[in-house]
Amino acid sequence: MxxxxxxxxxxxxxxxxxxxxxxxxxxxxxxxxxxxxxxxxxxxxxxxxxxxxxxxxxxxxxxxxxxxxxxxxxxxxLKLPSFIDRADSLLCHIAARSDFAGASIQFDKSFISRAWCVNEEELQAVTDYLITTKRIFVIIESQIWLNKYKVLANGWIRLEELSKTNSKSSQGFVAMCFSDDLKSLYEEAIAPAISDAGYLPHKVDLREHNDKIDDEIIAQIRRSKFVVADFTRHRGGVYFEAGFAKGLGLEVFWLCEKDDLKNLHFDIRQYYFIEWTNDNKEELKRRLTLRIEGLFGKGPEKS
Ligand SMILES: [Zn+2]
Known part of the structure; x- marks a missing residue:
């Protein structure tokens, strides 16, 4: 030890x-x-x-x-995920350990990391949120490690909502600025990252996509399991597509070139951005694959 x-x-x-x-x-x-x-x-x-x-x-x-x-x-x-994301992550962790709805799960140290907490006091704050939203019930004992956690009906419903969005789709929609000098970003990093995670990258035809949101784009986003959005150059279309995907409840992976981060619209700065530079596309590819796999597991397209 x-x-x-x-x-x-x-x-x-x-x-x-x-x-x-x-x-x-x-x-x-x-x-x-x-x-x-x-x-x-x-x-x-x-x-x-x-x-x-x-x-x-x-x-x-x-x-x-x-x-x-x-x-x-x-x-x-690494940036701290939002409070709600951390609560969802903890809820998901407890549910994954439950053999049946209503099972009591004993506390262990992994609860702290799953909720990205610095200590047990912070974990208590995340747990309190799950209790007040009636997603879990906690049998409190004299010591925290004796506590037992139970996912309640509201919790299972929350988890279904989180997973419902195109759970069977294996497509990852790519929203980005399609200028010639960003082609390699797609070809060397984004597309192989999605493929490596076991999903199919989908980008709209370069010639047709000029910040014009048409029915085909809307349909493709609806059909996707997640969206990878690169905000470099701050095209309105990318903001729209990411926002539309969020509205549908799809997971969005936020990317931006490091030097261009400062120009991000204020409203989306709180999201967890994977930043990249021209000489670290390999690292971007790896991180994006890890994030996709971390959230959805390996996709069906992996041989
Ligand atoms: Zn450790």
Whole structure:
């Protein structure tokens, strides 16, 4: 047993190879990391929130490998999802453990990471929201780890709403500016990321799509399981398509070139954006695949 370098809980570990190790943490889940992970984390003096975000990410992306590179470029920059997204994530986690509607699930440390919380007090706030919306019921004991959680009818209905949107579709609609110099963004990053996750990328014909929203676009969005929207250059069409998809309850993956982030319309800045630069398309591809798989699991199109 050793200490998880992220959440400091006791965890199992194994050397995977000379420079990589495998960790199995009750809070962060299973992940692999550079053998010198303690030193890498220690040097960076991460805040409690940064560690909680990394723990949340690891819990949602089983088997993730931490390297010094993605630690700096990605993990320590993770943004906290919205409060409601965190509550949904916790609800989904409890439901996944329930063998039947009404089953009582005992608290464990994974609840903290699934709700992206820094500690048990914060988890309490997320839990309180689920209780007041009558999505869960908690049998409170003298110690939190003895508490039992039960998903209520409202919770199951909420989960059905979350999953109903085109659950059988394997299409990912791509909304972006289709100028020539952004072609490689689609060809080298977005399309292969969607394919790697096991879904079919769909983009509208370049010639026809000039910020004109027609019935074909509307129909294709309706048919899709999710939308990948790249806001670089801030085309009105992209804003419309992402908003339309949100209105339908579809998941939207928000992308923007790093230097262009500052120009995002104020109203959408709170979303979790995957930022990219011209020389990190490979990283963008990988992150997008992970996010898609993290939310929907591997799609049916994977051979
Ligand atoms: Zn941990």
């Amino acid at each position: 050793e200490q998880c370098p992220i959440c400091l809980n006791k965890c199992k570990s194994n050397m995977w190879s000379r420079d990589r190790k495998y960790l199995d943490c009750p809070q962060c889940g299973k992940y692999t990391a550079d053998a010198k992970i303690e030193m890498l984390i220690g040097r960076r003096r991460l805040t409690q929130r940064q560690k909680a975000n990394i723990s949340g990410w690891l819990a949602e992306n089983e088997g993730y490998e931490i390297t010094s590179e993605n630690l700096d470029n990605f993990l320590i920059k």
